[in-house]
Amino acid sequence: MRIGQLAELTDTTPRRLRFYEEQGLIRVDRAANGYRDYDERLVEQVSHIRGLLEAGLSTRLIKQILPCLDDPRDIHFADATPDIIATLEGHRDKLAQRIELLTRNHAAVADYVGALKQCALGVER
Amino acid sequence: MRIGQLAELTDTTPRRLRFYEEQGLIRVDRAANGYRDYDERLVEQVSHIRGLLEAGLSTRLIKQILPCLDDPRDIHFADATPDIIATLEGHRDKLAQRIELLTRNHAAVADYVGALKQCALGVER
DNA sequence: TGAAACCTTCACATCCGTGTCAAGGTCAAG
DNA sequence: CTTGACCTTGACACGGATGTGAAGGTTTCA
Numbered sequence: 001m002r003i004g005q006l007a008e009l010t011d012t013t014p015r016r017l018r019f020y021e022e023q024g025l026i027r028v029d030r031a032a033n034g035y036r037d038y039d040e041r042l043v044e045q046v047s048h049i050r051g052l053l054e055a056g057l058s059t060r061l062i063k064q065i066l067p068c069l070d071d072p073r074d075i076h077f078a079d080a081t082p083d084i085i086a087t088l089e090g091h092r093d094k095l096a097q098r099i100e101l102l103t104r105n106h107a108a109v110a111d112y113v114g115a116l117k118q119c120a121l122g123v124e125r
Numbered sequence: 126m127r128i129g130q131l132a133e134l135t136d137t138t139p140r141r142l143r144f145y146e147e148q149g150l151i152r153v154d155r156a157a158n159g160y161r162d163y164d165e166r167l168v169e170q171v172s173h174i175r176g177l178l179e180a181g182l183s184t185r186l187i188k189q190i191l192p193c194l195d196d197p198r199d200i201h202f203a204d205a206t207p208d209i210i211a212t213l214e215g216h217r218d219k220l221a222q223r224i225e226l227l228t229r230n231h232a233a234v235a236d237y238v239g240a241l242k243q244c245a246l247g248v249e250r
Numbered sequence: 251t252g253a254a255a256c257c258t259t260c261a262c263a264t265c266c267g268t269g270t271c272a273a274g275g276t277c278a279a280g
Numbered sequence: 281c282t283t284g285a286c287c288t289t290g291a292c293a294c295g296g297a298t299g300t301g302a303a304g305g306t307t308t309c310a
Binding site: 051052054055056057065067068069075077079080081082084085088089091092095096098099101102103105106108109110111112113115116117119120 | 180181192193200214233240
């Protein structure tokens, strides 16, 4: 599939797809004429990457945790070095922290909105 | 308190504090000589803002949800207009989505790390 | 064959959160 | 009074993710 089609399928732009490739987030083949040729599976992968970016993760971080996210549960045994494990554990823990913080703040916003709606109801009556 | 002291207390820099003020995230008094004069309560507020920024939220979003986060539960009744409520509900729901996504990915990373460690153990034996 | 729609690379522009530096004001200690 | 540590504003610079546009090649279709 060509870049325009993938862009449409993933609700993004050719510019972004080229950027993700340049950052090493996706691997892309080339057709004989030089056009990029995208595998079907990239639809899901790119959607995934978009989600992570919108959630505030950097391409640098995403690149490092991508192997964890590939669907076929084929662990790359070569990656079982202590330092790679330590790096991933760091990312894992930072994700946990981030989730905690967002959860607390989500609760605060939800509470506040609830109170505001109560207040609005009171006025309406 | 002056800018340097607050920066130290919040483990940040004067540059950032000025920027947060410029973006309307904090309100800052001035001493007679023109120096910024920070209230004690800003220590907590700035730490909070730092957390949200590190969690990937924009200053624009943070500014909008800040009223939800002020400690004294004094709702600003003037804010109970339908559009403000709708905006906050939008932010609330986006936060929920973000948390969901991060939670899924955290689990994936955790699983992967677990498998890697199993693998490393196998080699060691 | 020629026009339209797609692709290529390259480059410059934008926004955001920061760093950094210059030029100058304030203040406390020596 | 001077020195040094702090503050002020203003500007320029940078990296990251993206938009946009130029100059040109390819495909498709009439």
